[in-house]
Amino acid sequence: MNLLKEAITDQNIILKLIPQRAPIVMVDSLLYFDETKVISGLTISEDNMFLQDDYLTEPGLIEHMAQTVALYTGYHFYIKKLLAPEGYIGAIKGVHIKKLPKVHMKLETEVEILQEVMGITLVKGITRLDGEIIMSAQMKTVLKK
Known part of the structure; x- marks a missing residue:
């Protein structure tokens, strides 16, 4: 069950949910959230630091997925009125990675939480472009102590 009443697209709120700051913010919307899944969005801007020849690079896709995990953790903290932790x-x-998206395209990344123990989160995720899966990966993130 989605614990989010409506998508969050206000950048001031998004910046409260993640520890990253410009120029490395790689999520611009929180579309879905429950205890085991989060979905984020990103419209690729012309000033994105991960662009090369108008395409988002592989490291940009990976960072987008990592920040989706940060969004999951940050929203947990946000609803408890705590600051988003670094990780x-x-x-x-x-x-x-099946293909690289171009500037102005909108990504949607879905991350499933496989395990969460002592500040370590293990996830599997997929990134979609117009409904097509363009990336999949497993990732482990660690909160800064």
Whole structure:
């Protein structure tokens, strides 16, 4: 069951949910949230630091997925009126990138929480472009202590 009443697209709120700041903010909407899943969105802007020849690079797709995990954790903290914690990508595996999106395209990334223990979150995720899966990966993130 979606615990989010409506999508969050207000950038002031998004910045309360993640520790990242410009120029490295790689999520611009929280579309869905429950205890085991989160869906984020990103419209690729012309000033995105991960662009090369008007295409979002592989590291940009990976960072977008990592920030989707941060959005999941940050929203947990936000509803408890706490600041979003900083974290790191601890490991990433099984990365499959089918195609790179262009500037102005809208990504939607769905992350399923597989396990969460002592500040370590293990997830599997997919990124869609116009409904087509363009990336999948497993990722482990670790909260900064």
